[in-house]
Structure formats: structure tokens, C-alpha cells
Amino acid sequence: MSLKDIIFSILFVLFSIYIAFLNPHESTFHLTQSLTFKLPTVILLLAAVFTGVMISVAIFWTFNLKNTFSRWKLNLQKRRGKNKLRRIEGLFNKSENFFLNGRLEKALSLIDKVLDASPNHIQALSLKGKILFSRGEKVLAANIQKKVLKLDPESISVLFDLATTYEKTGQIKDEIILLKKIHRDNPKAVQPLIRLRDAFLKQQDWKNVLIAQDKILPLIRDNKEEWDEEVENKSHFLFARGKQNWEQDKRDPAISDFKQALKAWKKNSDAHLFLGDIYLEMGKPKIALKKWFAGFEETRNIACLIRAQKVYLKMEDPQALIEIYKKAIDPNQPQANYKYVLLLVVLYLEHKQVEKAKNILEENQTENELLYSLLLDYVNKPSNNGSDLGSNFNLIREAVFQFPVSDGSNLQ
Numbered sequence: 083m084s085l086k087d088i089i090f091s092i093l094f095v096l097f098s099i100y101i102a103f104l105n106p107h108e109s110t111f112h113l114t115q116s117l118t119f120k121l122p123t124v125i126l127l128l129a130a131v132f133t134g135v136m137i138s139v140a141i142f143w144t145f146n147l148k149n150t151f152s153r154w155k156l157n158l159q160k161r162r163g164k165n166k167l168r169r170i171e172g173l174f175n176k177s178e179n180f181f182l183n184g185r186l187e188k189a190l191s192l193i194d195k196v197l198d199a200s201p202n203h204i205q206a207l208s209l210k211g212k213i214l215f216s217r218g219e220k221v222l223a224a225n226i227q228k229k230v231l232k233l234d235p236e237s238i239s240v241l242f243d244l245a246t247t248y249e250k251t252g253q254i255k256d257e258i259i260l261l262k263k264i265h266r267d268n269p270k271a272v273q274p275l276i277r278l279r280d281a282f283l284k285q286q287d288w289k290n291v292l293i294a295q296d297k298i299l300p301l302i303r304d305n306k307e308e309w310d311e312e313v314e315n316k317s318h319f320l321f322a323r324g325k326q327n328w329e330q331d332k333r334d335p336a337i338s339d340f341k342q343a344l345k346a347w348k349k350n351s352d353a354h355l356f357l358g359d360i361y362l363e364m365g366k367p368k369i370a371l372k373k374w375f376a377g378f379e380e381t382r383n384i385a386c387l388i389r390a391q392k393v394y395l396k397m398e399d400p401q402a403l404i405e406i407y408k409k410a411i412d413p414n415q416p417q418a419n420y421k422y423v424l425l426l427v428v429l430y431l432e433h434k435q436v437e438k439a440k441n442i443l444e445e446n447q448t449e450n451e452l453l454y455s456l457l458l459d460y461v462n463k464p465s466n467n468g469s470d471l472g473s474n475f476n477l478i479r480e481a482v483f484q485f486p487v488s489d490g491s492n493l494q
Contacts, residue, residue: 170199174206181213189213204234211243220251238264245277257281272301288323295319317347325356336360351383358389367393375406384421388483391429400429411446420448424482427457431475436461453481 173196180189190213196206207230215223227244230237241264248257261278268274279294295316302308324339337360343353354377362370371390378386387406394400407426411419423446430439440461448454456478 166199170196170203170206173199174203174209177206178209181209181216186213186217190217202233204230204237207233208237208240208243211240211247215243215247215250220247223247224251236267238268242274242277249281254281254284270301272298275301283319286322286326288319288326291319292316292323314347314350317343317350317353320346321350321353321356324353328356328360333360348380351377351381351385354378354381354383355385355389358386362393367397371402375402378406384425387425391425391432392483394429395432400433403429413446419446420451420454423448424453424457427461428479428482431457431461432479453478 173192177189177192177196180186180192190210193206193210193213196203197210200206207226211223211226211230214220214226224244224247227240227247230240231244234240241260245257245260245264248254248260258278258281261274261281264274265271265278275294275298279291279298282290282294295312299309299312299316302312320339320343324336324343327333327339328336337357340353340357340360343350344357354373358370358373358377360370361367361373371393374386374390377383387403390403391400394403404426407422407429410422411426413419423442427439427442430436430442439457443454443458443461460475460478
């Protein structure tokens, strides 16, 4: 019984007593036609109040009992619901563990039990999609993942899963649409942008690759190692776009891309090589040599020097290249010098400076190196001193030029 009811009852009793004192006469109370009682008014009023209170209490406890039964019923349902939920979650966790351990059949069996009990269990549906994908059932996996997205359109995890399914089934355009949606909803997230860039990369859509890359870089500025890696990637992407432009006869954009590639990352040896090749094809050998020399200074890639040496076959004064070789040869590192020694010897022989070639070989002797021995034999033959180069030398020179180098393409 509430405090309000108690206070109201007390006030009513007090009021009744007040009325009874004002009316002290007896009242006639007829129980039946023949049974009559005469009672003081105050007693009659108190009896009425008592009866009313008792009726109120009875009504209160009746309703309270009804509410108690309802609460008991509700608590029972809650307990049953909690038990069901615990059982479902237990099955889900077991299924997830089986999936992570590679036991796909067992994982699928348990997850189907979860979905039988709770058909719209989002996590279970998502896991089933992953299981089906791992089993190679990519179409069924995509259908499940689409169903999850209808239930939870903003689920990044499921969007990624479906994008992965599209990727593996070759539906690159659909993958890109999903990744763009993820990026729009999460503009500061790096991973969606990397996935989006990689999707464009498969299509060799260099414009969109570079747009995505320019969005990635500001987001990883605080991670130096990752930043350096992605800057290098940007340089390679610019180089690839430059090659594409060159192949489409877009010369100015191609040169611009190669220069941007070197601006982004100076050690891009492919860009140095290709840019020199372009200027050589354009009839500007001096600029080509300048680009290759700069490339060697930045990258120490010997391919740059081999390119330059081939150009010097048609030029009179190779002194600039000779100085680079001499500077690169370190007496304390004979093994590292080997390739520079051979190239310098070949360069001297190409310009009929046999004695200088012989001196370089004798000053930098290397054991058990075939090309070194062949060149030494060649310069020691009297018939070769001051004579025109023969076919044997041409074969040796081509072998020297076959040092492992970068994959940069040659336009010559």
C-alpha cells in the first residue's frame, strides 16, 4: 500500500471522527427487516472506514499478486532468453575457433545450428560467409555477405569481406564501388584507401592510383618507415604512368611523370635510366649522359654507367666516364671493384688506350674471374696492341655489359 493511500485513509478517519463528535446521536442500522441495530454514529463511521480500508487492502494485494505473477513470468522468459543466448554464443565461439583452426566442415555445421536458432544473427552470418569463401564457394559467400549488409549496411567488416570476394572472383568494378563507400564513410582510415589503390593498380588505372596514393601519404606521416615505403611506391607509380604515356606517344606528359617520379624518390633507378633513354632517342646525348651520371650518383646502379658507356662508343672523349670509374674503384674493396675495373678496361680498349687498360688490370688483379682473365690475355697479345677491335673483344664486351642491372626499359 502506498504512502499516499495511507495518508488519505488517516485524513478520512480524522474527518469521520470530527463528524461523529458533531453528531453524537445514535443511528439505526437495519441488517434485515427484523434485525435492527442502534449504533453510535461514530462507531458506524469507524466501521465504514475500516471496511473501506480492508477492501482497499484486498484490492491492492489482488493487483499486487497479479503483478507478481506477471513479473515472475517475465523473469522466467528472460532466463530462458539468456540461456538460449548463452547457448547460441557458445556455439558461435566454438564455430569461430574451428574456423580459425582450419576445420571448415565442423565450423560450418555449428554455425548452421546458430542460424537455425537465430536466422538474423549478424556475426554468425558474417562468419558463415568467411567459411564459404574459404571453402571456395565464393558465389554463396557473396550471397550471404549481401544478406548481412541488408541487416547492417554500415558494417565495415562485412563490406571488406564482400570486397575481398569480389576481388577473388575478378569483379574489380564491384570491389571498387564497395571500397569507395568504405572510404566515404571513413575518410581518415588508411586500409580502405590502400585496398582501393591496389584495386586501381590491377586495372593499371594510374590516374586513380596516384589520387589514392596522395590521400594515403598524409594519413601515415607519423610512421616514418611506412611513409618512406609509400613515397617509394608513389615514385614507381609515376614511373609506370610515364611509360604508359610514352607508349601512347604522349612525350611531354611522360617526361613530366619521370621527373615527378625522381622528385618523389631520387633513388628510382628505372626513372633515371628511362629519362636518359628518352633524351638519347630525342637526339640529345649530352643530356642523356647527364641524367645517367646523376642516376648513378643517387642509386649506384651500374646500369646507368653501362648506358653511358654505350653512348661513348660514338663519342671521342670519355674522360667524364673514366673519372667516375676511377672514383668508384676502391683499392680496399677488390671484390666490389671488379665490375668497375672491367668496364673501365673495356672503355680504354674501345678508345684504343691498350696500355692504360693493361695497367688497370695489373693494379686490380682478381683471381678466378673468367672475364678478367680473358681481358688480360687479350691486352697481352702483341697483335692486339694498337689494332682494331676484333670479334673476340666484342664478345667479351657484351659479356661485361650483361651485369645484373635494374629492369628499367631501354628505348634504344
